Amino acid sequence: MMFEYAPAPESRDIVDIRPSYGLFINGEWVESQGDERHKTINPATEEALAEISWASEADVDRAVQAARKAFTTWSALPGAERAKYIFRIARIIQERARELAVLESLDNGKPIRESRDVDLPLVAAHFFYYAGWADKLAYAGFGPRPANGQSGADPRPLGVAGQVIPWNFPLLMLAWKIAPALACGNTVVLKPAETTPLTALAFAEICRQADLPPGVVNIVTGAGATGAALVAHPGVDKVAFTGSTEVGRQIARNLAGTRKKLTLELGGKAANIVFEDAALDQAVEGIVNGIFFNQGHVCCAGSRLLVQESIAGELLDALKRRLATLRLGDPLDKNTDIGAINSAAQLAKIRELSAAGESEGAERWSPPCPLPDRGFWFPPTVFTGVAQSHRIAREEIFGPVLSVLTFRTPAEAVEKANNTPYGLSAGVWTEKGSLMLWTASRLRAGVVWSNTFNRFDPASPFGGYKESGYGREGGRHGLAAYLDWKLA
Numbered sequence: 001m002m003f004e005y006a007p008a009p010e011s012r013d014i015v016d017i018r019p020s021y022g023l024f025i026n027g028e029w030v031e032s033q034g035d036e037r038h039k040t041i042n043p044a045t046e047e048a049l050a051e052i053s054w055a056s057e058a059d060v061d062r063a064v065q066a067a068r069k070a071f072t073t074w075s076a077l078p079g080a081e082r083a084k085y086i087f088r089i090a091r092i093i094q095e096r097a098r099e100l101a102v103l104e105s106l107d108n109g110k111p112i113r114e115s116r117d118v119d120l121p122l123v124a125a126h127f128f129y130y131a132g133w134a135d136k137l138a139y140a141g142f143g144p145r146p147a148n149g150q151s152g153a154d155p156r157p158l159g160v161a162g163q164v165i166p167w168n169f170p171l172l173m174l175a176w177k178i179a180p181a182l183a184c185g186n187t188v189v190l191k192p193a194e195t196t197p198l199t200a201l202a203f204a205e206i207c208r209q210a211d212l213p214p215g216v217v218n219i220v221t222g223a224g225a226t227g228a229a230l231v232a233h234p235g236v237d238k239v240a241f242t243g244s245t246e247v248g249r250q251i252a253r254n255l256a257g258t259r260k261k262l263t264l265e266l267g268g269k270a271a272n273i274v275f276e277d278a279a280l281d282q283a284v285e286g287i288v289n290g291i292f293f294n295q296g297h298v299c300c301a302g303s304r305l306l307v308q309e310s311i312a313g314e315l316l317d318a319l320k321r322r323l324a325t326l327r328l329g330d331p332l333d334k335n336t337d338i339g340a341i342n343s344a345a346q347l348a349k350i351r352e353l354s355a356a357g358e359s360e361g362a363e364r365w366s367p368p369c370p371l372p373d374r375g376f377w378f379p380p381t382v383f384t385g386v387a388q389s390h391r392i393a394r395e396e397i398f399g400p401v402l403s404v405l406t407f408r409t410p411a412e413a414v415e416k417a418n419n420t421p422y423g424l425s426a427g428v429w430t431e432k433g434s435l436m437l438w439t440a441s442r443l444r445a446g447v448v449w450s451n452t453f454n455r456f457d458p459a460s461p462f463g464g465y466k467e468s469g470y471g472r473e474g475g476r477h478g479l480a481a482y483l484d485w486k487l488a
């Protein structure tokens with residue numbers, strides 16, 4: 001018997017959204033010098049939340065100049081002093097976590113359960129983690145080792161970091177970018193995604209609350225053109241980008257031959273491999289978490305389920321039973337499992353690829369799932385009978401859509417898993433340690449989860465192979481993208 005849940009909405013009174021926002025440059029709110037302003041909307045209701053300035057080239061220039069000026073003093077501060085500011089930011093984020101979680105769910109459409117229990121704790125943890133590194137950079141073990149065997153490398157910040165982030169984890173991606181940059185002594189100009197600017201603007205307030213010196217963090221809102229102006233600006237020394245492979249490729253082309261350092265975190269088409277000896281109930285939870293977490297708007301989502309043929313029927317039955325219990329709807333309801341799709345454009349892309357799956361011959365299934373009348377919604381969807389050549393097996397759908405393929409032997413599983421232009425993550429489900437290690441060591445993926453999926457920790461590096469990008473974020477490795485070394 002299925003029980004209905006009573007509504008349990010989180011109150012939105014805790015957030016105070018202004019009718020309109022300027023840009024955050026040199027520690028101040030300033031008007032854009034351009035005249036483009038656009039509304040950011042709640043994707044669950046299509047209600048306008050606030051009017052946002054779209055920064056022009058001249059605005060980006062102002063922000064970069066402010067960051068350049070601030071770099072002189074920020075980079076000269078002892079690491080322990082920089083750490084104090086970053087620890088302060090981390091504590092304020094913890095104190096304001098509920099407000100930030102509600103704001104994120106309103107602007108992005110993700111369930112409050114996820115923004116509250118996953119995004120915000122990880123955001124705070126990221127700032128705490130990198131605050132801890134700020135005075136220990138000389139011991140991070142980078143750079144050439146001097147002949148006398150002592151730790152002689154003298155790590156130096158790069159300068160101004162131009163950072164462009166996507167809409168799927170707006171505040172978490174901001175944390176992944178800003179925390180290591182500041183810890184290493186760089187200053188930052190960050191552009192959030194056009195559909196999810198609000199938590200980045202709230203973060204600007206947090207920088208003021210933490211008394212961060214003006215110009216160390218600058219936030220310029222806008223669309224692709226603002227991002228393009230930022231990465232092309234000659235005053236930027238390092239570019240960090242997370243988003244689509246297509247835009248990442250464009251940026252790499254534009255930066256080729258310049259002295260700018262670049263890290264790219266791009267798309268994925270991760271395989272989640274379930275062997276016949278796996279604990280099936282746990283695997284089902286891992287599959288659900290892998291592809292339906294955050295509506296599948298996850299670059300490392302387990303969007304390709306590779307299941308051993310001998311258990312495929314049993315596993316799919318269990319998976320379908322589980323999917324029928326997922327609750328889709330109001331992102332602010334604490335019982336909601338699946339929230340809104342972030343934008344009309346993303347919904348159109350998910351629909352287009354799902355239609356292609358059907359027309360190429362795969363079988364489509366969704367549980368009974370009434371969709372709200374307003375807003376952007378897509379039901380959890382499973383495709384079976386998928387072939388390697390189908391678009392839904394090759395292209396990133398970035399939505400709650402799972403493609404199921406089968407295999408007979410471990411070698412076939414590895415071959416199919418690696419048969420993708422991407423290489424960001426993978427999952428392996430088996431009770432046998434030897435099979436786990438054999439498989440993991442053959443997968444061309446930056447992260448391989450064993451008997452779990454979508455686990456993150458600030459101490460653990462994250463990044464891709466092939467068209468999933470280059471460079472690592474998180475952990476000691478994440479410092480490397482923001483430092484230069486010379487022997488002391």
Ligand code: NDP
Pocket residue numbers: 164165166167168191192193194195222223224225226227228229231242243244245247248250251265266267268298299346349396397398
């Ligand atoms: P984009 O790559 O276009 O967006 C990522 C960020 O880059 C946004 O801030 C965007 O601004 C900005 N941007 C866009 N064009 C440029 C440019 N020429 N130079 C510099 N910055 C630019 O991703 P989309 O939001 O368009 O999503 C498209 C697809 O990309 C998704 O369907 C998904 O498959 C994939 N994707 C992958 C992500 C990942 O984490 N790997 C994250 C997001 C998307 P604006 O928001 O205004 O477009």
